[in-house]
Amino acid sequence: MSGMRVPYTDFGKMHDPLRAELDAAWKRVMDREWFIGGEEDEAFEQAFAAYCGTKYCVGVGNGLDALRLILLAAKIGEGDEVLVPANTFIASVLAISYVGATPVLVDPDPETALITPAEAAKHITSRTKAIMVVHLYGRIAEMEGFEKLAGEHGLFLLEDAAQAHGAVRNGKKAGSFGGGAGFSFYPGKNLGAMGDAGAVVTDDPELARRVRMLGNYGSEKKYRHEAQGVNSRLDELQAALLRVKLPHLDAWTAERRRLAALYAGEIRNPRIRLLKKDPGNGYHIFPVLCDDRERLRTELAEEGIQTLIHYPIPIHLQEAYRELGYRQGDFPAAEMLAATELSLPLYPGMTEEQVLHVASVLNRH
Numbered sequence: 161m162s163g164m165r166v167p168y169t170d171f172g173k174m175h176d177p178l179r180a181e182l183d184a185a186w187k188r189v190m191d192r193e194w195f196i197g198g199e200e201d202e203a204f205e206q207a208f209a210a211y212c213g214t215k216y217c218v219g220v221g222n223g224l225d226a227l228r229l230i231l232l233a234a235k236i237g238e239g240d241e242v243l244v245p246a247n248t249f250i251a252s253v254l255a256i257s258y259v260g261a262t263p264v265l266v267d268p269d270p271e272t273a274l275i276t277p278a279e280a281a282k283h284i285t286s287r288t289k290a291i292m293v294v295h296l297y298g299r300i301a302e303m304e305g306f307e308k309l310a311g312e313h314g315l316f317l318l319e320d321a322a323q324a325h326g327a328v329r330n331g332k333k334a335g336s337f338g339g340g341a342g343f344s345f346y347p348g349k350n351l352g353a354m355g356d357a358g359a360v361v362t363d364d365p366e367l368a369r370r371v372r373m374l375g376n377y378g379s380e381k382k383y384r385h386e387a388q389g390v391n392s393r394l395d396e397l398q399a400a401l402l403r404v405k406l407p408h409l410d411a412w413t414a415e416r417r418r419l420a421a422l423y424a425g426e427i428r429n430p431r432i433r434l435l436k437k438d439p440g441n442g443y444h445i446f447p448v449l450c451d452d453r454e455r456l457r458t459e460l461a462e463e464g465i466q467t468l469i470h471y472p473i474p475i476h477l478q479e480a481y482r483e484l485g486y487r488q489g490d491f492p493a494a495e496m497l498a499a500t501e502l503s504l505p506l507y508p509g510m511t512e513e514q515v516l517h518v519a520s521v522l523n524r525h
């Protein structure tokens with residue numbers, strides 16, 4: 161026991177230097193007495209669209225709603241199939257079921273934890289309408305290949321970018337590929353609000369219009385309703401806080417990359433495997449794979465190191481998706497990842513000593 165404690169994450173390291181600005185932001189909203197759909201929201205939407213390199217951004221209530229509203233706006237629903245990774249967080253899949261479409265799971269590449277165009281292509285049928293690519297752990301999938309595949313089959317391509325704020329691929333940011341992308345600003349995400357929040361980004365003016373309309377009770381003009389929408393909007397308070405944090409996202413991402421590189425250089429235990437390197441990774445999560453995960457997790461906990469698992473049960477083995485009729489063995493890579501993945505602490509403000517401490521415990525395993 162070295163006595164050093166390593167939490168999984170530490171919000172204070174990000175928020176403390178910004179405390180005066182964050183205080184001013186929430187006071188500004190309170191004083192203005194305007195809480196939904198106002199100037200904070202508009203300013204954040206413009207800033208986030210510019211950040212992602214897209215024409216439009218629509219603030220919504222959370223990441224799940226962002227994905228659900230994109231699918232609704234793209235008129236995907238009953239009878240349609242949507243391809244989605246078998247190893248994603250359940251929200252990606254819930255968005256598909258919410259609109260009445262059928263999720264069709266795709267096994268990821270075990271070296272990246274991402275689905276590939278080649279594997280996705282095997283699942284395309286006459287009912288396939290869309291591909292939801294998930295940039296899991298902060299790593300952008302092979303979007304050029306997905307754009308080509310979607311083009312060839314006339315499919316709508318959307319990105320679940322809830323873990324990929326600031327990630328880049330060939331000079332393009334997560335969210336700027338395909339027809340639309342959903343972001344989450346859940347507090348623990350790389351750009352986090354202080355409550356639930358999310359956004360849709362797109363270059364398509366009609367998709368942006370429909371997402372905004374559908375998230376506002378199906379209305380663009382007060383008391384005139386074009387569709388049976390929902391209530392899912394980014395509130396002024398969260399937008400004001402996000403405006404303070406967004407300018408720091410690139411520095412935080414650079415710090416995550418630097419710490420991740422340190423981890424990768426220090427971990428030298430053949431029993432602990434890393435995913436393939438990717439310089440554009442935003443490192444929302446730093447996963448290691450270990451066959452003896454539970455013991456490793458205990459060893460780390462005994463040294464004061466907190467870890468998480470993303471995710472212990474793949475979608476096809478979840479009670480909620482029994483109706484899809486999948487069985488154990490159907491998605492070997494997703495099952496391998498669920499059985500071996502362990503997420504190490506990684507956050508802006510984490511010290512090099514903390515990384516070295518974690519690595520030394522891993523190397524002793």
Ligand SMILES: *Cc1c(COP(=O)(O)O)cnc(C)c1O
Nearest residue numbers: 222223224249251252322344346
């Ligand atoms: C967090 C997350 C979501 C959902 O975002 P919420 O804001 O929590 O609704 C969707 N997909 C992935 C991959 C996520 O990590």
